[in-house]
Amino acid sequence: MGTKQINKALNSLTNSILNDIIEKIDKLEIDEKDKEKVKNSVKTYNKTKKRQPPKIPLEKQCTETCKSGMKCTVPMCYNKVCWAHMSKSQREEYRINKEIKVNKI
Known part of the structure; x- marks a missing residue:
């Protein structure tokens, strides 16, 4: 299995986990403002790190x-x-x- 395939599989896995977490947050009995804050922090979770280009002196x-x-x-x-x-x-x-x-x- 190539690295691209592995990364795609990992991204789909993390997406499904994040969606499950969001569904569980909806079921919690907390204030709507708090729910939205938690949802936003979960949605903005950085799945993959972006590679920085090499710096040439x-x-x-x-x-x-x-x-x-x-x-x-x-x-x-x-x-x-x-x-x-x-x-x-x-x-x-x-x-x-x-x-x-x-x-x-």
Whole structure:
């Protein structure tokens, strides 16, 4: 079973558990305001943590500007330029250098 399938199964399980809890809260004999507060806290329960993108330090970022005029934030790979901003000759040179490094290992 893949991780996506496991996450889907876990999310459906947590959803059913949360729905059961909400139904039990409805059956309690407490004030309506308190019921709504508890229901809202249960409904806003964070099921999965959102992954934060990796932060690339400024010294390892591309030095070129994008077409939109903003600074490129992609990691640099060769001569302080990212793969998208390389010319064809730079790409070929980068590939050759990379093949040489791989063959040495």
